[in-house]
Each structure stands twice: as C-alpha cells, then as structure tokens.
Amino acid sequence: MTKYVIKRLLQAIPLMLIITIISFLIITLAPGDPAAMFINPEKIGHVNLALIRHNLGLDRPLYIRYFIWLKNLLHGDFGLSFFNNRPVLDLLFEALPNTLILSLTAMVFSVVVAIPAGIISAIKKGTALDYFFSIISYIGISIPSFWFALMLLLAFGAKLHWLPIGGMRDNYDAFDLVDRVRHLIIPAIVLGMSGMSTYMRFMRGAMLEVKNQDYVRTARSKGLSERVVILKHTLRNALLPLITLLGFMIPDLIGGAAIVESVVSWPGIGRIVVNANFQRDYPIIMGDLVFVAVLVVLGSLIADVLYGVADPRIKYN
Amino acid sequence: MAEINLNKKDQEIEVLMAENSDYSDTFLKKFQVFSRRFKKNKLAVIGLVVLLLLYASAIFAPLLAPYDPDGSANDITLIDRAPTIHSYMAEDMTGAMVKYKPNFFGRDELGRDVLSRCLYAGRISLSIGFVAVAISIFIGTVWGCIAGYYGGVVDNIMMRIVDAVMSIPTFILLVTVMSIFKPNIFLVMVVIGLTTWTGTARFIRAEFLSLMKRDFAEAARCVGAKDSRIIFRHILPNALSPLIVQATLGVAGAILTESALSFFGIGVQPPTASWGNMLYAAQDLNTMVNTPWKAIYPGLLIFITVLSFNFLGDGLRDALDPRMKQ
Numbered sequence: 001m002t003k004y005v006i007k008r009l010l011q012a013i014p015l016m017l018i019i020t021i022i023s024f025l026i027i028t029l030a031p032g033d034p035a036a037m038f039i040n041p042e043k044i045g046h047v048n049l050a051l052i053r054h055n056l057g058l059d060r061p062l063y064i065r066y067f068i069w070l071k072n073l074l075h076g077d078f079g080l081s082f083f084n085n086r087p088v089l090d091l092l093f094e095a096l097p098n099t100l101i102l103s104l105t106a107m108v109f110s111v112v113v114a115i116p117a118g119i120i121s122a123i124k125k126g127t128a129l130d131y132f133f134s135i136i137s138y139i140g141i142s143i144p145s146f147w148f149a150l151m152l153l154l155a156f157g158a159k160l161h162w163l164p165i166g167g168m169r170d171n172y173d174a175f176d177l178v179d180r181v182r183h184l185i186i187p188a189i190v191l192g193m194s195g196m197s198t199y200m201r202f203m204r205g206a207m208l209e210v211k212n213q214d215y216v217r218t219a220r221s222k223g224l225s226e227r228v229v230i231l232k233h234t235l236r237n238a239l240l241p242l243i244t245l246l247g248f249m250i251p252d253l254i255g256g257a258a259i260v261e262s263v264v265s266w267p268g269i270g271r272i273v274v275n276a277n278f279q280r281d282y283p284i285i286m287g288d289l290v291f292v293a294v295l296v297v298l299g300s301l302i303a304d305v306l307y308g309v310a311d312p313r314i315k316y317n
Numbered sequence: 318m319a320e321i322n323l324n325k326k327d328q329e330i331e332v333l334m335a336e337n338s339d340y341s342d343t344f345l346k347k348f349q350v351f352s353r354r355f356k357k358n359k360l361a362v363i364g365l366v367v368l369l370l371l372y373a374s375a376i377f378a379p380l381l382a383p384y385d386p387d388g389s390a391n392d393i394t395l396i397d398r399a400p401t402i403h404s405y406m407a408e409d410m411t412g413a414m415v416k417y418k419p420n421f422f423g424r425d426e427l428g429r430d431v432l433s434r435c436l437y438a439g440r441i442s443l444s445i446g447f448v449a450v451a452i453s454i455f456i457g458t459v460w461g462c463i464a465g466y467y468g469g470v471v472d473n474i475m476m477r478i479v480d481a482v483m484s485i486p487t488f489i490l491l492v493t494v495m496s497i498f499k500p501n502i503f504l505v506m507v508v509i510g511l512t513t514w515t516g517t518a519r520f521i522r523a524e525f526l527s528l529m530k531r532d533f534a535e536a537a538r539c540v541g542a543k544d545s546r547i548i549f550r551h552i553l554p555n556a557l558s559p560l561i562v563q564a565t566l567g568v569a570g571a572i573l574t575e576s577a578l579s580f581f582g583i584g585v586q587p588p589t590a591s592w593g594n595m596l597y598a599a600q601d602l603n604t605m606v607n608t609p610w611k612a613i614y615p616g617l618l619i620f621i622t623v624l625s626f627n628f629l630g631d632g633l634r635d636a637l638d639p640r641m642k643q
Contacts, residue, residue: 018481026493138360142624144573146580147596147616150605158606165602255486259577263600273489274581277496285493289485296484 005305012297019293020073024066027286073290079283083276088287092269098168099268102261103253105188107246110196115242118203119235125208133200140197145256149190149263156186166265191260195249202245206238213237240311247303251296354636361632364625371622375439383418384430386437386590391415391428397608398424400431423610426598435614438590443622445506445575445591446568452510453571454564457517462548464518465525476522483515488577495583505584509571517563524556558637562630569626576619592619 053059060068072079078088121130157165164170164183171179210216211234219233220226258270265271269288276284355361374381391409400423409415422431464475482490494508528534529552537547578584579593580600587594592615599605599612 014477015481015484018478019484022481022485023493026497029497138624138627142569142573142620142627144576144580144616144619144623146577146600147612147619150596150600150612151616153602154605154609154612158602251484251486255488258486258488258492262581270489273492277492277581277583280496282497285496289489289493292486292489293481293484296486300484 001305001308004308005301008301008304012301015297016294019297020070020290021066023286023289023293024069026289027282028062028065078287078291081276081284082281083279083284088283089291091272091284092287092291095267095269095272098266099254099257099261099270102184102187102191102266102268103257105184106191106257107195107253109188110192110199111242111246113192114196114199115203115235115239118200119207119230121200121204122207122211123230130204133204137197137200140193140200143193145190145193146259146263148193149186149260152186152190153264166263168266187260187264187266190264191253191256194256195253198249199242199245202242203238206241207234210234210238240307243303243307243310247300247307250299250303254292254295351636355632358632358635360628361635364628364632367621367625368629371439371618371625372443374436375443378433378436378440382430382433382436383420384433386429386433387588388427388429393428395424395428397426397611398428399608400610422614423608425595425611426604426608431595431611431614434590434595435592435618438592438595438615439618441502441585441589441591442572442575442593442619445502445509445585446571446626448506449509449513449571449575450564450567452507453514453567454517454560455514456510457514458521458553458560460514460518461521462525462553465522465529466544466548466552468526472522476519479515479518482512487512487574491574491578492581492583495578500578500583500586502585502589505575505578509574513567513570513574517560517567520559520563521556524559525552528552528555559634561637562634565626565630565633569623569630572619572626573623592616 050059058065076089078092080086081088081091117133117136121133124130153165156163163185166183168183169176169179170183216229216233219229224233254270257268258274260266261268261271262274269292273285273288273292275281276288378386393410394408395417398420400421401419402421404419405417406414407417420430420432422435425431425434460475460479464472490512491508494512495504498504534547534551537551542550575584575591576593576596579591580596582594582597585591585594587597595615596612599608599615605612
C-alpha cells in the first residue's frame with residue numbers, strides 16, 4: 001500500500017512538470033512586452049527599455065526563464081500580487097479552507113442524494129419514479145450554474161428572506177454554526193447539482209449491471225430478503241467504481257466552485273482568480289493555475305488510494 | 318478501338334451505379350433502423366424539435382424580432398419597462414404619444430427590447446457551440462489517432478499531456494487565457510475548442526487500441542495498406558457514431574461554457590449580444606430584484622438549449638450505438 005502511494009506520487013511529478021510548462025507557455029504567449037508595464041509613458045519620455053528587460057531577466061532564453069520560475073515555485077515563491085502586494089501563496093492558502101468546505105459539502109450533498117436516487121431508479125426501472133429522477137439529472141447537467149445560483153438567491157434570499165443573499169458569514173464576532181450553514185446551502189446545492197446528476201446516472205447504470213451478476217442471483221436463491229440482497233450484495237459492488245468517478249469529477253468541482261464562489265461572493269480560491277482576472281493580476285492568475293492543478297492531482301491520488309482501501313481485490317504491485 | 322473503350326466505360330459506370338445504389342440501399346436501411354430507434358426516445362424527439370425551433374428563430378430573427386436589438390433613440394423613455402403582452406401607448410422622445418408593440422420579455426437598462434435581443438443573441442450563442450466543438454473534435458481525433466496508432470513512447474508522452482490538461486479545471490484555464498488576450502467571439506470559440514479536446518483524444522485512442530487488434534485491421538496491414546488508409550478507411554469509420562454523440566453533448570457543454578465566460582464579462586463582448594453577456598448586466602442583486610425579467614429569460618434560453626442538446630445526444634447514443642444503452 002505504502003509502495004503504491006509512493007509510486008503514484010512519483011507518477012505525479014512528470015504530470016506536475018507538464019502542467020507548469022503549459023502554465024508558463026500560456027503566460028509567455030501574452031501579447032505585448034511585460035517590461036512596458038513598468039513604464040509610465042506620460043512621465044518618462046526616454047527610457048532604456050533594454051536595461052529594464054535585462055533587469056527583469058526578460059532578455060534570457062525562454063527555457064532559462066522557465067527554470068527560474070520553476071525554481072521559485074518549488075521554493076513556494078509564487079510572486080507578489082500586483083494589486084495588494086502580498087505573496088500569492090499566502091492569499092491562496094487563506095482562501096483554500098473556504099473552497100474546501102464548499103466543495104466537500106457540495107460533494108457530500110451530491111453523493112447523499114445520488115446514491116438512493118440511483119438505487120431507486122434501478123430497482124423501479126421504467127416507472128414514473130425512474131423517469132422523474134432521470135429528468136432531474138438532465139436538469140442538473142443542463143442548468144447554467146451561475147444562473148441557477150442567481151435564481152436561488154433571488155427566490156430564497158431576496159424574495160422569501162429564508163436564506164442570506166451571498167457571502168460566507170454574517171456573524172463576524174464568533175463562530176456561529178447556524179449562520180455558516182445558512183450561507184452554505186445555496187452555493188453547495190448549486191455546485192453539487194451537476195455532480196449529483198452524473199453520480200445518479202452512474203449509480204443507476206452500475207446497479208442495473210451488478211443486478212444480473214451471478215453472486216446476486218446466488219444471494220437471492222439462498223432466500224435472502226430483497227433488502228439484504230440490494231444493500232449488501234448489489235450496492236457494495238456498485239459503489240466501488242463511484243469512488244473513481246469522484247476522483248474524475250474533482251477538476252469539474254473546483255472549476256465549478258470558481259463560478260459559484262464569484263456569484264455568491266464566497267471568499268474562495270476560485271473567486272480570487274476571477275477577481276484577479278478583472279484586475280489583470282497576472283501573478284495570481286498564474287499561481288492559481290498551478291495551485292489548482294496540484295489540488296486536482298492530490299485529489300485524484302486520494303480517490304485512487306481510497307479505491308484500493310475499499311476494494312480488497314485490487315493488489316498494488 | 319474507340320468503341321471498345323466506350324463499352325468499357327459504360328460497364329464501369331454500370332458497376333459504379335450498382336455499387337452506389339447498393340450502398341444507398343444499405344444506408345437507407347441503416348437510417349430507417351436509426352430513425353425507428355430514435356423516435357422511440359420521446360425526450361430525444363422533444364429535444365430535436367425544440368432545437369429546430371430555436372435555430373429557426375435565430376435564423377429568422379430579423380423577421381421575428383419586434384424591435385431593433387440595438388435599440389432606438391425613443392427607448393430612453395422606456396428604461397426597464399416590465400413585460401407586457403399588449404401593445405401600449407407611451408411618450409416618445411419628443412413628448413408625443415406613440416403606440417408601441419408589446420414587450421413580451423420587458424425592456425433592459427437601456428430601454429432595448431429583451432425579446433429582440435434574445436433572438437439576435439441566439440445567433441451568437443447557438444453558433445459558438447458548433448465551431449468550438451468542431452475544433453475540439455478535430456484536435457482530439459488527430460491527437461488520439463496519433464497516440465493510439467503509433468503507441469509506445471509517442472503514446473506515453475501524448476497521453477501524459479492529456480492528463481496534465483485534464484488536471485487543470487477547464488473554467489480556470491479559460492479564465493487565464495481569456496484574461497491574457499483581449500476577448501472576442503472568435504477567441505472564445507477557439508479557446509473553448511482548445512481546452513475541451515482531451516475527452517475525445519482519450520476516447521479515440523482507446524478505440525484505436527481495441528480496433529487495431531481486430532482481424533480487419535490486421536488484414537488491411539497484411540495486404541500492404543498505408544497507415545493513413547488504415548486510419549481513415551478502417552478504424553475511424555468505426556468510431557464515427559460515438560463521435561457524433563460526443564459532439565452533440567459537446568455542443569451543450571460549449572454553450573454552457575460560453576455563457577459562463579460571457580456572464581463574467583470575458584466572453585462575447587457588448588454590443589454583440591449573447592445570452593451569457595445579457596446576464597452580465599443583470600447579475601447585480603438589486604437589478605435582479607427590481608427587473609427580474611432581464612435575468613430570467615436569457616438564462617432560461619441557455620438552460621432550454623443545453624437541456625435539448627443533452628436529450629438529443631443521449632437519444633443519438635441509444636439509436637446509433639445500442640451497446641452503450643444503460
């Protein structure tokens with residue numbers, strides 16, 4: 001097991017390198033001369049552009065600049081934010097817990113709804129209930145999340161006053177669980193919607209597939225009750241591939257979080273990058289790209305390891 | 318001599334015609350089977366009909382739109398007017414009473430008719446999806462073909478790059494790229510295409526790995542067929558049906574992505590209207606409470622379009638490739 005985790009970590013290294021190369025190439029593709037950002041043409045008439053470029057290291061070859069940038073990244077130096085002059089990594093780490101809370105709640109919500117709904121759809125295949133759940137899952141993958149969030153804020157926040165209209169907390173004096181949960185409901189539902197639909201469809205398919213396996217027939221012919229057959233024999237085997245799917249959905253979850261966070265003013269890393277984009281704060285934009293990719297790679301790693309824990313048939317060599 | 322040649326040509330034409338009719342016959346049969354299966358899926362039929370209506374309304378927008386989508390000078394007196402189903406009298410710029418056509422979707426913050434804008438915006442939103450998906454399917458197919466056909470080190474490097482691109486959430490990658498360049502419609506299409514090809518690449522590669530081992534590919538290689546012939550004549554046609562399904566579902570995804578980018582002001586730029594950037598002006602909560610029609614209708618149109626594409630995509634999958642039906 002430990003060996004497998006180490007092997008997966010080692011595999012993640014080339015992956016991360018490619019991600020940094022892609023990120024670096026994107027920023028160097030930017031049109032215009034970065035040195036020009038340091039010049040105010042109204043104040044200075046004559047500038048030695050070559051000197052500025054030399055001081056910034058822009059006159060060096062592309063690959064050298066990449067290695068310098070990479071070296072800084074490895075030392076945890078993601079640069080300073082243009083906007084408020086703080087280290088990018090600090091800003092991202094401050095926002096990380098908020099994004100994690102939101103994403104995990106969304107994930108839990110989607111799984112908790114999707115598993116029973118998927119099971120019921122599979123058992124009652126072809127009935128009105130199955131049809132109902134399939135419509136729900138179509139809606140979940142089709143609804144634009146930013147619009148759905150706006151509509152929920154409008155209906156439950158602004159009109160009915162049941163829930164707050166955005167933000168993460170109202171009570172800044174102390175930790176107030178009820179206050180936090182009330183703020184979490186709308187973003188978590190919106191963020192969990194597409195995952196819920198995907199898992200629901202997947203669960204239904206997996207249940208239908210497992211239902212016809214020999215061991216399920218054996219269990220039934222032993223005279224076990226339908227309940228035991230479904231919960232112990234069918235469900236447990238259908239659940240396994242869901243863990244892998246959860247791993248696959250992590251990029252979607254974090255990308256979706258960026259949208260939802262921006263709409264409901266949730267102070268997470270996604271909102272930071274969207275705001276940084278408006279302020280043309282390149283160090284944050286670049287740092288966030290790498291940071292988020294690291295999160296995704298770590299997330300898939302955890303999903304893989306969990307899969308191994310849950311399924312003893314898998315041997316890691 | 319000339320006569321013999323002529324005869325030969327006639328024969329050739331006959332053979333060709335026979336082949337063609339034979340081919341069209343099987344194609345017709347295939348199509349009949351396909352349409353019978355497709356019609357069984359009610360949701361897919363609904364999706365197709367709704368999409369046809371939406372595309373027709375976008376194409377015929379100049380005929381259907383009651384007002385100029387870019388507004389007129391008189392609109393200044395009618396800012397944020399609520400939706401009406403009747404025509405009404407109101408003062409125009411000069412103070413004279415004028416009869417106005419109904420505003421079914423209300424008017425926006427510049428007094429423009431929201432319905433007319435929605436119709437014209439549909440032209441942008443509905444076409445962006447197709448171009449973006451065409452680009453993404455093209456790159457993904459070429460990438461997957463090369464990786465799957467040549468295998469080994471090439472495959473390994475190419476698929477690690479796919480893994481890397483997949484690890485970066487598409488939306489964040491898009492925000493980064495769009496923030497570097499000045500956003501415009503073409504960039505939106507190209508960038509969505511450039512960031513969403515990984516799924517297709519993986520799928521095509523997997524298809525290659527399984528099809529290359531089949532007897533027909535082996536046989537083609539034995540008779541000395543060139544690489545390009547094996548790829549285009551023997552393997553790709555087998556992957557066509559799933560590709561069509563992927564493309565349909567991809568259009569849904571691309572429309573969603575475009576609307577999200579435009580919603581944040583980094584997609585399609587005003588004055589060109591898209592359903593996404595119509596929402597950009599309406600995202601402020603005060604605006605939404607006071608003039609909800611500006612936020613509701615464009616969003617509803619995005620939702621209906623994407624839903625229909627998803628219905629259609631799943632219907633196509635069931636009809637084209639019954640093995641994949643769950």
